[in-house]
Ligand SMILES: Nc1ncnc2c1ncn2[C@@H]1O[C@H](COP(=O)(O)OP(=O)(O)O)[C@@H](O)[C@H]1O
């Protein structure tokens with residue numbers, strides 16, 4: 001029964017995958033071959049073993065027939081014993097070879113998973129930020145898991161399935177035909193009776209499975225979105241838990257119905273298969289017995305035919321589904337290659353250099369920029385849309401030029417949506433400009449290595465991100481070789497030492513997904529500690545304290561003052577104190593720098609800055625004069 005189940009499963013899962021079938025190119029095959037090449041020795045041994053196993057499988061029934069003939073002929077016990085011993089030996093060999101084949105196919109399959117996974121992970125990791133702002137994490141993760149495993153199936157299941165089944169089938173048929181071609185042909189007449197409905201059932205099954213997969217995916221999304229700290233909070237505040245549960249239950253219910261229907265279809269199929277092969281067996285016994293009684297067939301031949309027949313049906317079913325299974329594996333391969341083929345928009349030049357030593361100047365020279373459109377950075381299948389948006393590219397920055405001398409602080413002010421954060425993101429080359437140049441210490445960022453930009457430039461944003469890891473791991477991200485003392489020093493300077501010391505596991509406390517186990521101010525100070533630890537020469541602060549209450553803001557502000565000391569800084573400010581301390585203030589509106597100068601200069605011209613000063617800074621400004629902040 002086992003083999004039939006496997007055959008059946010492969011048949012329907014393969015049909016399942018047929019849904020997004022596309023023509024395959026020779027190029028895909030060549031690439032698959034390239035992935036297989038390092039394993040070719042093993043593949044060869046594996047195929048050889050499959051053939052040997054198939055040969056052994058055919059030998060046993062023939063030997064069994066020999067035993068019957070020996071009995072009928074009344075040969076001595078010697079012959080029977082020898083044959084029995086041979087059958088036993090073959091059984092032992094089959095067992096050993098089975099293990100060996102399985103080991104080879106597992107090593108091959110898992111090795112391929114490893115190769116593909118690491119290739120995809122490495123590639124995706126190098127994609128620009130723009131890619132991640134568009135793609136759905138779930139789709140990406142499924143590519144890494146499901147498709148990689150689908151592709152692996154081509155190597156273990158299909159390879160072994162097709163080869164060993166084909167060999168078994170041909171050998172069995174050949175042997176059966178030589179024993180009695182009439183009986184063999186008659187026994188095969190029954191075959192279409194079950195293969196034809198099996199195909200129809202397979203496609204019915206495929207559509208059911210597809211529907212179930214859709215429901216499962218939706219439930220998955222519902223869970224990942226609702227069961228995150230911010231999602232759960234939103235539901236508590238605004239959502240209707242009973243509606244959520246009802247929607248979930250409806251989907252889960254449909255999945256249950258499909259599960260039952262699938263089980264029944266499957267079992268009907270297997271029952272039909274068993275029945276057909278049992279009928280064929282009856283035919284062999286009846287017809288074979290008739291011939292044997294008339295003396296035109298040895299009794300042993302009847303036994304051999306019957307035994308061979310039982311081994312014929314499983315490979316037949318498996319092969320019926322093989323073509324589709326190969327297709328499905330190819331689809332998976334293509335989906336994996338699709339990711340590997342995505343050209344990163346931002347790539348390091350082969351001759352990229354390091355940021356020159358010493359204090360760093362920051363320069364924007366005639367920079368114009370628009371966010372890239374979706375079709376440039378992503379894949380339709382990852383965004384789960386039919387076609388990608390080719391719109392976009394509307395200018396966000398127009399001819400922006402400024403220079404921050406080494407060790408100086410530049411403040412960017414302006415209304416929300418003016419383009420300040422965009423300016424900040426161009427500095428570490430998260431995006432490339434459309435026109436103009438961004439320079440660090442006089443060198444175009446496009447000529448610098450990503451590593452050296454990372455070492456030179458630090459950024460803190462409003463929602464500093466933390467990984468679901470320990471405090472220590474989150475800090476070491478900035479500088480993996482930092483000592484325990486360095487870490488505590490950074491924590492002290494970001495006013496977090498007391499808090500971390502009081503945590504049950506200290507530095508090893510896991511801060512929770514996105515740092516949700518800390519308050520906003522604590523989280524922010526932890527990202528500042530990270531900045532202090534990294535000791536980068538340029539610091540960008542993008543409204544780093546905008547969302548904090550005044551007590552935590554005071555602490556964060558002190559920490560920031562430490563972080564900025566002696567460094568070149570670009571500060572996107574919403575506080576007057578920061579703005580005042582700046583050596584140069586740039587007023588950004590609609591992607592243009594509309595005013596520039598010091599606080600006093602800008603106030604005296606009475607333009608946009610003065611307006612901002614009155615509306616945005618004046619009131620908090622008065623409060624903060626009393627507070628000792630940096
Ligand atoms: N990832 C993005 N893709 C497309 N447009 C964006 C993206 N981020 C920001 N924008 C747009 O760019 C403009 C400037 O945004 P931003 O630089 O964040 O403004 P600010 O920081 O000054 O408030 C806004 O119109 C915003 O909608």
Ligand SMILES: [Mg+2]
Nearest residue numbers: 420421422542
């Ligand atoms: Mg912003």
